Amino acid sequence: MRYTKLGNSGLTVSRICMGCMGFGAPHNGQHSWTLDEEHSRDIIKRGVELGINFFDTAVGYQSGTSEQYLGRALRDFAKREDVVVATK
Helix, strand or coil, rough: CCEECCCCCCCEEECCCCCCCCCCCCCCCCCCCCCCCCCHHHHHHHHCCCCCCEEEEECCHHHHHHHHHHHHHHHHCCHHHHHCCECC
């Protein structure tokens, strides 16, 4: 994985940011095509294994369930100080 500095923040992030719009309870939001927690966790875990440490989510993604899934997965698969979560 390649990394870069995030602006002037001093944070080092993967050049690939995992967007989390596709994660979240399919019955809880505006999209029916999102992945449930089990499948979301599989993808997040694999991303962490491959070196992704930059994740983008939002409270608007499936009424916040995307953020919840991401938070629980990162708690289980990464150290908090090693990841950057962008949210809107």
